[in-house]
Amino acid sequence: MSVKIDETLIVECETGNYHTFCPISCVSWLYQKIEDSFFLVVGTKTCGYFLQNALGVMIFAEPRYAMAELEEGDISAQLNDYEGLKKLCIRIRKDRDPSVIIWIGTCTTEIIKMDLEGMAPKLEWEIGIPILVARANGLDYAFTQGEDTVLAAMAHRCPEPEFSVRERKETIQNFLTFHSGKKEELGENHPSLVLFGSLPSNVASQLNLELKRQSIKVSGWLPAQKYTDLPSLGDGVYVCGVHPFLSRTATTLIRREKCQLIAAPFPIGPDGTRAWIEKICPVFGVEPQGLEEREERIWESLKDYLDLVHGKSVFFMGDNLLEVSLARFLIRCGMIVHEIGIPYMDKRYQTAELSLLQDTCIKMCVPIPRIVEKPDNSNQIRRIRELQPDLAITGMAHANPLEARGISTKWSVEFTFAQIHGFANARDVLELVTRPLRRQKNLEDLGRTTLVRK
Amino acid sequence: MKLAYWMYAGPAHIGTLRVASSFKNVHAIMHAPLGDDYFNVMRSMLERERDFTAATASIVDRHVLARGSQERVVDNILRKDKEEHPDLIILTPTCTSSILQEDLQNFVNRASIISDSDIIFADVDHYQVNEIQAADRTLEQVVRYYLDRCHRQEKWDQFLTDAPSVNIIGIFTLGFHNQHDCRELRRLLRDLDIQINQIIPEGGSVEDLQNLPKAWFNLIPYREVGLMTAVYLNKEYGMPYISIAPMGAVDMAEWIRQIQKNVNTFTLSSSNKRVDYEPYIDGQTRFVSQAAWFSRSIDCQNLTGKETVVFGDTTHAASITKILVREMGIRVSCAGTYCKHDAEWFKEQIQGFCDEILITDDHAEVGDMIAHMGPSAIFGTQMERHIGKRLDIPCGVISAPVHIQNFPLGYRPFLGYEGTNQIADLIYNSFALGMEDHLLDIFGGHDTKEIISKSLSTDIGLIWDPESRLELSKIPRFAREKVERNTEKFARQRGIETITVEVMYAAKEALNT
Numbered sequence: 001m002s003v004k005i006d007e008t009l010i011v012e013c014e015t016g017n018y019h020t021f022c023p024i025s026c027v028s029w030l031y032q033k034i035e036d037s038f039f040l041v042v043g044t045k046t047c048g049y050f051l052q053n054a055l056g057v058m059i060f061a062e063p064r065y066a067m068a069e070l071e072e073g074d075i076s077a078q079l080n081d082y083e084g085l086k087k088l089c090i091r092i093r094k095d096r097d098p099s100v101i102i103w104i105g106t107c108t109t110e111i112i113k114m115d116l117e118g119m120a121p122k123l124e125w126e127i128g129i130p131i132l133v134a135r136a137n138g139l140d141y142a143f144t145q146g147e148d149t150v151l152a153a154m155a156h157r158c159p160e161p162e163f164s165v166r167e168r169k170e171t172i173q174n175f176l177t178f179h180s181g182k183k184e185e186l187g188e189n190h191p192s193l194v195l196f197g198s199l200p201s202n203v204a205s206q207l208n209l210e211l212k213r214q215s216i217k218v219s220g221w222l223p224a225q226k227y228t229d230l231p232s233l234g235d236g237v238y239v240c241g242v243h244p245f246l247s248r249t250a251t252t253l254i255r256r257e258k259c260q261l262i263a264a265p266f267p268i269g270p271d272g273t274r275a276w277i278e279k280i281c282p283v284f285g286v287e288p289q290g291l292e293e294r295e296e297r298i299w300e301s302l303k304d305y306l307d308l309v310h311g312k313s314v315f316f317m318g319d320n321l322l323e324v325s326l327a328r329f330l331i332r333c334g335m336i337v338h339e340i341g342i343p344y345m346d347k348r349y350q351t352a353e354l355s356l357l358q359d360t361c362i363k364m365c366v367p368i369p370r371i372v373e374k375p376d377n378s379n380q381i382r383r384i385r386e387l388q389p390d391l392a393i394t395g396m397a398h399a400n401p402l403e404a405r406g407i408s409t410k411w412s413v414e415f416t417f418a419q420i421h422g423f424a425n426a427r428d429v430l431e432l433v434t435r436p437l438r439r440q441k442n443l444e445d446l447g448r449t450t451l452v453r454k
Numbered sequence: 455m456k457l458a459y460w461m462y463a464g465p466a467h468i469g470t471l472r473v474a475s476s477f478k479n480v481h482a483i484m485h486a487p488l489g490d491d492y493f494n495v496m497r498s499m500l501e502r503e504r505d506f507t508a509a510t511a512s513i514v515d516r517h518v519l520a521r522g523s524q525e526r527v528v529d530n531i532l533r534k535d536k537e538e539h540p541d542l543i544i545l546t547p548t549c550t551s552s553i554l555q556e557d558l559q560n561f562v563n564r565a566s567i568i569s570d571s572d573i574i575f576a577d578v579d580h581y582q583v584n585e586i587q588a589a590d591r592t593l594e595q596v597v598r599y600y601l602d603r604c605h606r607q608e609k610w611d612q613f614l615t616d617a618p619s620v621n622i623i624g625i626f627t628l629g630f631h632n633q634h635d636c637r638e639l640r641r642l643l644r645d646l647d648i649q650i651n652q653i654i655p656e657g658g659s660v661e662d663l664q665n666l667p668k669a670w671f672n673l674i675p676y677r678e679v680g681l682m683t684a685v686y687l688n689k690e691y692g693m694p695y696i697s698i699a700p701m702g703a704v705d706m707a708e709w710i711r712q713i714q715k716n717v718n719t720f721t722l723s724s725s726n727k728r729v730d731y732e733p734y735i736d737g738q739t740r741f742v743s744q745a746a747w748f749s750r751s752i753d754c755q756n757l758t759g760k761e762t763v764v765f766g767d768t769t770h771a772a773s774i775t776k777i778l779v780r781e782m783g784i785r786v787s788c789a790g791t792y793c794k795h796d797a798e799w800f801k802e803q804i805q806g807f808c809d810e811i812l813i814t815d816d817h818a819e820v821g822d823m824i825a826h827m828g829p830s831a832i833f834g835t836q837m838e839r840h841i842g843k844r845l846d847i848p849c850g851v852i853s854a855p856v857h858i859q860n861f862p863l864g865y866r867p868f869l870g871y872e873g874t875n876q877i878a879d880l881i882y883n884s885f886a887l888g889m890e891d892h893l894l895d896i897f898g899g900h901d902t903k904e905i906i907s908k909s910l911s912t913d914i915g916l917i918w919d920p921e922s923r924l925e926l927s928k929i930p931r932f933a934r935e936k937v938e939r940n941t942e943k944f945a946r947q948r949g950i951e952t953i954t955v956e957v958m959y960a961a962k963e964a965l966n967t
Contacts, residue, residue: 045584046548046550050490074455075553075581081455107514400498404504
């Protein structure tokens with residue numbers, strides 16, 4: 001029996017009435033990543049309430065972030081914004097002494113047109129601490145895009161390389177002519193490569209190591225563990241993203257910093273990780289070694305989980321922009337994806353990921369799932385009820401109500417906080433995806449899967 | 455502009471959404487940017503709600519900023535009307551929309567013409583009121599809307615019910631133990647042979663609101679939310695209300711006596727069936743509630759004079775303070791509330807029950823106060839629980855803001871006679887148990903952990919020499935901090951810089967005499 005496969009990729013667009021986290025939530029992982037930073041969210045009680053509830057216990061651990069809570073006087077411009085922020089920043093300097101203060105602009109600062117970008121350089125000069133401005137607001141962005149705005153702002157602060165690549169090539173040639181025969185120092189023979197995207201340090205070093213096996217040296221990460229260790233960027237530096245939601249950062253790196261972007265799928269799942277490395281290697285004239293076997297071994301180690309997910313269907317409601325990469329991995333695992341909801345689709349930045357999705361669908365003999373940008377949650381819930389997927393990957397607002405109606409769910413935010421990048425963490429993704437399926441299996445004999453009165 | 459890490463009460467729209475989602479078949483539409491629908495997550499997570507929360511957002515994005523919402527809000531209202539057929543749609547402003555200054559009332563007017571649902575615009579100002587006040591206002595607004603309309607349509611049926619009946623006003627979604635309290639109140643009223651006319655807003659239907667005045671009087675268990683509605687009903691319909699929180703044995707009795715008074719006032723005119731609840735109060739207090747007996751028991755004797763700090767919303771903080779002092783003989787060094795708008799009532803209530811009163815919504819101030827007082831136990835919100843963890847002081851959670859663990863599956867009312875039992879357990883379990891306390895005292899404790907100062911204040915400490923430090927470590931952990939503080943205070947008064955064992959015991963003697 002032959003199955004006709006639709007090979008075209010269509011991105012639909014709905015009303016944009018969907019549930020997601022406010023992009024200011026990025027402070028929760030970025031303050032932990034950048035150890036010497038302090039995040040100041042300039043907003044209202046609403047922003048503060050969201051942060052304190054969404055971050056739960058973290059709030060009690062003296063986090064390096066705070067609200068600059070705007071009061072009525074600030075809104076009606078009766079108070080001086082500059083003096084207000086200066087007072088708070090001086091207090092932060094005294095209490096915490098950070099290497100950088102990052103102001104997070106919110107909806108309110110947008111609407112009242114508070115000139116954060118204008119005030120920052122002046123105040124920076126006055127108090128002697130770098131001040132970055134990121135407009136991570138809910139008017140323009142969704143959830144993980146908050147990190148994108150912060151990293152784009154940070155890219156401007158990266159130092160220039162000490163000498164340009166052309167000169168370096170010459171010095172290397174001189175070096176080689178003098179010391180011919182001696183083994184080349186790793187990483188000195190290719191232009192520098194900077195990876196961008198915030199990852200826990202152990203995941204970042206796993207990816208560093210993965211590239212090192214291919215004799216490629218990662219010269220830095222944006223962001224680094226410390227603000228003071230930002231990588232050098234400039235003409236001739238190659239950059240590559242690890243997250244699908246960093247399109248502004250990518251654009252900034254290309255346009256402002258004159259870097260060369262390596263368009264690659266994202267290193268999520270063994271297939272993604274391999275494709276990611278395979279895209280990077282040729283740029284530096286390296287023939288990838290032993291990747292196929294490595295990927296094969298990872299797939300073998302996942303066998304127990306693959307048996308569980310095989311043939312099961314999944315529906316992404318969409319809220320964190322990781323959806324395409326996860327869907328591509330899950331299709332490769334043998335799952336059927338009904339729909340990929342996604343807040344925002346940058347086809348240029350995700351181009352390699354989208355074509356890998358296409359290839360994967362062809363390889364697995366499944367139609368390309370519909371991609372729905374700016375989804376409409378109530379339409380989606382109707383579709384979920386019709387399709388009855390085995391798993392819905394969704395936000396917390398819908399998880400319990402869907403579970404009560406007999407639809408297994410996985411909370412999508414966990415994918416942003418779990419370690420899902422690289423070969424070694426593929427298991428963690430499946431651990432998350434299979435958890436509702438395993439739970440269901442454990443409770444199978446209990447009956448009563450729908451628990452709502454109708 | 456102020457620096458803030460934590461807030462006790464949320465923004466105004468949360469209050470409005472809590473009212474909307476408590477009623478049956480009422481839908482809230484927030485005029486809000488992406489991500490402001492976090493309320494749905496809280497309700498779905500904390501309350502483990504099985505149904506989709508009837509609150510959606512009409513998204514404010516960059517286009518709205520440039521051109522106004524135009525048709526969008528009206529379209530979203532009409533769409534909800536068509537899809538879900540709610541009785542009422544509440545258009546809810548957020549902090550963002552209130553500075554956009556769009557004429558949301560106009561959208562409501564336009565949509566009302568076409569829609570089958572009733573539509574109102576929640577009249578709350580984000581920069582003036584908080585979650586609690588907004589909930590109070592919105593509830594009053596909804597009640598007023600339906601009663602006014604009923605008046606206009608002259609469908610008025612103003613006869614009271616034949617048997618004594620009440621409305622319970624102020625049971626809410628995401629309220630602190632509200633569901634359990636509600637069940638307990640139902641049980642109590644059944645015992646007293648009083649019918650419940652309506653419970654609002656939780657589970658109530660807006661279509662029934664017109665029957666509110668049929669009840670003989672109103673009960674307002676928590677004064678934060680519901681009082682405005684009660685005052686309105688009193689003014690317009692002459693309905694009396696009881697705003698005592700039936701928490702703790704003494705206030706319970708007072709609450710039932712007031713019910714008796716109200717019932718008898720109305721009965722007088724109709725029949726000669728006067729009620730006397732005194733035997734019921736007596737029986738319940740002595741035998742159903744274990745709290746009165748517990749206060750007399752040996753266990754509770756050990757709590758005599760122990761110092762505590764209480765902090766929370768006005769209702770719970772005031773009631774718990776009175777229970778601690780009046781019913782258990784425990785000392786309250788400081789009682790406080792974050793409901794600044796109702797500070798006068800709070801002060802009046804606990805006057806004479808505690809040494810100090812603290813009115814603040816700054817958690818750092820509360821933390822410093824606790825560190826300074828060094829009580830044996832704290833009764834507060836989740837924030838105080840965390841302060842307690844840092845200072846190694848046990849804490850019982852008695853008030854919102856709350857955490858998922860404050861939505862227990864088991865039956866845990868704070869109100870009523872069962873509530874007195876629950877509170878007694880909570881208080882007793884928060885202190886180190888009596889015998890344990892004594893043994894640790896006699897044998898100097900069994901932990902020899904290195905002492906690290908946990909003081910929250912930043913002033914420089916005095917120097918403890920090695921012997922005195924060792925001596926300090928022998929003091930049981932729960933008393934150690936107090937000894938440390940008293941010794942340092944003694945040393946400072948006398949200008950001593952290095953603390954030796956001699957100084958320690960001199961301090962002890964000085965303080966004993």
